[in-house]
Amino acid sequence: xxxxxxxxxxxxxxxxxAQPMEQFIQQCVNALQWGSFYALxxxxxxxxxxxxxxxxxxxxxIFMVGAYISFFVSTFFLSSSGPALSRDxxxxxxxxxxxxxxxxxxxxxxxxxxRPLRRKGVHRLYVVITALMCGLVLENGNLALLxxxxxxxxxxxxxxxxxxxxxxxxxxxxxxxxxxxxxxFALHFIVTRSRxxxxxxxxxxxxxxxxxMGIPLDRVIVFxxxxxxxxxGLGGMxxxxxxxxxxxxxxxxxxxxxxxxxxxxxxxxxxxxxxxxFLLAFVxxxxxxxxxxxxxxxxxxxxxxxxxxxxxxxIFGMPMSTKI
Amino acid sequence: MKASRVAxxxxxxxxxxxxxxxxxxIKIGFPIPLTGEIPKxxxxxxFAAEMLKEEINAQGGLQVGxxxxxxxxxxxxxxxxxxxxxxxxxxxxDRDEVVALVGPQSSRQAVPAGGVANDNEVPMISPWSxxxxxxxxxxxxxxxxxxxxxxxxxxxNFASKQFQAKTAAVLFEISNDYSKGLADNFKxxxxxxxxxxxxxxxxxxxxKDQDFSAQLTKIIGxxxxxxxxxxxxxxxxxxxxxxxxxxxxxxFMGSDAWGSxxxxxxxxxxxxxxxxxTHYAAAGATxxxxxxxxxxxxxxxxxxxxxxxxxxxxxxxxxxAIQKGGVVDSNVRKMRKLIRDNIxxxxxxxxxxxxxxxxxxxDPIKCAVVVKVxxxxxxxxxxxxxx
Numbered sequence: 001x002x003x004x005x006x007x008x009x010x011x012x013x014x015x016x017x018a019q020p021m022e023q024f025i026q027q028c029v030n031a032l033q034w035g036s037f038y039a040l041x042x043x044x045x046x047x048x049x050x051x052x053x054x055x056x057x058x059x060x061x062i063f064m065v066g067a068y069i070s071f072f073v074s075t076f077f078l079s080s081s082g083p084a085l086s087r088d089x090x091x092x093x094x095x096x097x098x099x100x101x102x103x104x105x106x107x108x109x110x111x112x113x114x115r116p117l118r119r120k121g122v123h124r125l126y127v128v129i130t131a132l133m134c135g136l137v138l139e140n141g142n143l144a145l146l147x148x149x150x151x152x153x154x155x156x157x158x159x160x161x162x163x164x165x166x167x168x169x170x171x172x173x174x175x176x177x178x179x180x181x182x183x184x185f186a187l188h189f190i191v192t193r194s195r196x197x198x199x200x201x202x203x204x205x206x207x208x209x210x211x212x213m214g215i216p217l218d219r220v221i222v223f224x225x226x227x228x229x230x231x232x233g234l235g236g237m238x239x240x241x242x243x244x245x246x247x248x249x250x251x252x253x254x255x256x257x258x259x260x261x262x263x264x265x266x267x268x269x270x271x272x273x274x275x276x277x278f279l280l281a282f283v284x285x286x287x288x289x290x291x292x293x294x295x296x297x298x299x300x301x302x303x304x305x306x307x308x309x310x311x312x313x314x315i316f317g318m319p320m321s322t323k324i
Numbered sequence: 325m326k327a328s329r330v331a332x333x334x335x336x337x338x339x340x341x342x343x344x345x346x347x348x349x350i351k352i353g354f355p356i357p358l359t360g361e362i363p364k365x366x367x368x369x370x371f372a373a374e375m376l377k378e379e380i381n382a383q384g385g386l387q388v389g390x391x392x393x394x395x396x397x398x399x400x401x402x403x404x405x406x407x408x409x410x411x412x413x414x415x416x417x418d419r420d421e422v423v424a425l426v427g428p429q430s431s432r433q434a435v436p437a438g439g440v441a442n443d444n445e446v447p448m449i450s451p452w453s454x455x456x457x458x459x460x461x462x463x464x465x466x467x468x469x470x471x472x473x474x475x476x477x478x479x480x481n482f483a484s485k486q487f488q489a490k491t492a493a494v495l496f497e498i499s500n501d502y503s504k505g506l507a508d509n510f511k512x513x514x515x516x517x518x519x520x521x522x523x524x525x526x527x528x529x530x531x532k533d534q535d536f537s538a539q540l541t542k543i544i545g546x547x548x549x550x551x552x553x554x555x556x557x558x559x560x561x562x563x564x565x566x567x568x569x570x571x572x573x574x575x576f577m578g579s580d581a582w583g584s585x586x587x588x589x590x591x592x593x594x595x596x597x598x599x600x601x602t603h604y605a606a607a608g609a610t611x612x613x614x615x616x617x618x619x620x621x622x623x624x625x626x627x628x629x630x631x632x633x634x635x636x637x638x639x640x641x642x643x644x645a646i647q648k649g650g651v652v653d654s655n656v657r658k659m660r661k662l663i664r665d666n667i668x669x670x671x672x673x674x675x676x677x678x679x680x681x682x683x684x685x686x687d688p689i690k691c692a693v694v695v696k697v698x699x700x701x702x703x704x705x706x707x708x709x710x711x
Contacts (some may be wrong), residue, residue, distance in 0.1 A: 023542070249532075
């Protein structure tokens with residue numbers, strides 16, 4: 001076992017890039033990229049929770065479905081028997097197709113699994129359990145349909161590695177980080193400034209009084225699922241581009257962690273999901289960077305537990321009387 | 325209480341019925357990873373075994389003594405998990421009453437499943453497991469592959485010669501017996517060659533990790549001459565490109581778990597030019613090995629990986645032992661004992677992955693090869709190392 005002191009006392013070339021400061025900045029860049037994925041998934045969790053008070057545990061698997069959709073769509077666009085488009089064009093078309101198709105999956109899930117239960121007025125707990133089961137159905141359905149062998153997304157982007165004073169950044173990493181930021185600001189704008197966003201907040205406020213005001217409840221809910229799943233689809237595609245080994249269970253673990261990030265940030269709050277996602281990634285990466293990597297998850301989640309212990313409602317969360 | 329007793333009685337009846345029919349065919353069980361982390365390994369196992377079974381059954385079955393017995397292979401999915409490996413192994417032993425087990429493949433499943441097979445006195449041969457614990461002090465358990473204490477020095481010696489390396493870094497999977505065991509053995513072997521502290525980084529990751537940037541940044545900062553990755557092919561395919569993205573320019577050295585037909589589909593260009601130690605080299609094979617490769621490629625459309633070749637050999641070892649016994653006993657326990665004794669007494673077996681004989685621990689004494697991933701994505705022979 002390597003201890004930290006053992007690591008730094010090793011003889012190293014002073015001109016080499018083994019400078020602690022550079023390492024730290026590199027780890028920050030790593031955390032920004034990894035956090036972008038958590039943030040993109042956590043936004044979907046928090047959106048659905050914020051509007052419906054429903055923890056959509058299938059969300060991580062919708063992210064997985066998004067990654068697979070991007071695989072099929074891009075393979076189709078690039079295949080010689082299909083349209084055989086150039087890579088740039090394929091990339092430009094895969095993004096909207098993935099987002100639209102993944103939101104379709106999210107909306108379908110809402111329509112066939114959650115809405116019937118909501119209509120019957122059952123307790124939220126049953127809907128949450130249904131969501132868990134939907135996630136398992138998506139995972140195992142994928143396994144049954146596509147088999148267990150893993151898929152690799154075709155290269156859609158020429159990867160460039162930029163070395164800026166010893167810190168390596170790829171163009172893809174920059175795209176991922178910028179996308180996460182853009183999605184956050186767009187979502188924030190939609191929820192706080194647009195009419196449909198106002199309707200979403202109204203559903204969260206009082207879902208029973210809303211139809212009396214003439215606001216179509218179902219349409220608002222469908223829009224929420226569309227938005228959340230679309231973001232997950234975009235995240236799934238970027239994930240597949242960054243980590244090009246797809247398997248049916250990839251969404252489960254990442255999804256759970258993103259859910260934890262959303263809770264730590266304060267579930268139901270968009271800023272919370274965003275900040276929570278990056279916070280989790282920073283903690284995970286820094287623990288692995290400065291402590292033996294064996295303890296990564298143990299330490300990372302102990303730290304998050306401490307944060308929740310101090311602030312049970314999360315960083316941005318408000319205490320609420322009716323949670324599930 | 326009563327209901328459970330009735331159920332038990334029924335179960336006993338079922339088993340009795342099963343035993344009565346057992347003499348008609350020879351049942352061999354395969355607790356293999358058809359889903360989970362390494363599905364391609366399970367697929368290769370099944371394909372190789374099916375190919376052998378079809379060949380033998382086409383001739384009316386396996387000739388034992390004066391009679392021919394059809395083969396029946398039962399495949400159970402261990403989901404690449406240790407718990408599931410134990411469950412399906414027990415299922416194969418108790419419910420299906422197999423006379424021998426081939427698999428599991430990865431040490432993570434083979435170590436616990438080997439314990440189950442040994443306790444139940446069923447001969448088991450793991451074609452691909454390289455961790456010593458699989459067979460250690462287990463007279464009923466054998467393997468078709470060389471051991472990690474042998475593989476690790478092969479990798480260490482090769483890397484110091486090929487890369488002129490003085491320092492090494494290791495990134496392994498903490499929850500995997502295979503990866504962890506090989507990493508420890510490699511560290512010991514490397515430090516024996518280049519002195520203490522020459523393994524500059526010894527990092528690990530979890531079973532579900534997809535992002536390795538934290539560990540890799542740490543490793544790259546310490547400037548090792550090469551990075552040793554005792555990893556399954558699915559992890560290798562993620563780690564190698566990520567290390568390149570972080571600016572790592574030095575070579576990688578892999579282990580036998582890289583040698584899947586799927587490595588190049590997942591890893592792409594980044595894995596070209598890397599080396600790994602393995603059980604056989606498909607490119608440039610001759611004789612019986614070539615025959616096997618051609619048959620397999622014709623039937624399934626891709627070059628068989630080491631798992632397929634080792635499975636072929638392992639099943640053949642079991643079948644040879646059955647033939648040597650000369651009888652198919654309808655008593656499953658007697659039959660299992662007979663097979664075990666005959667495997668242990670195998671003087672020398674000429675397989676497609678080289679000739680081997682078993683030592684007192686049930687481990688074969690055989691050679692390892694180092695292969696290079698060529699520009700065409702083939703695993704080409706570089707050198708052979710024998711014990």
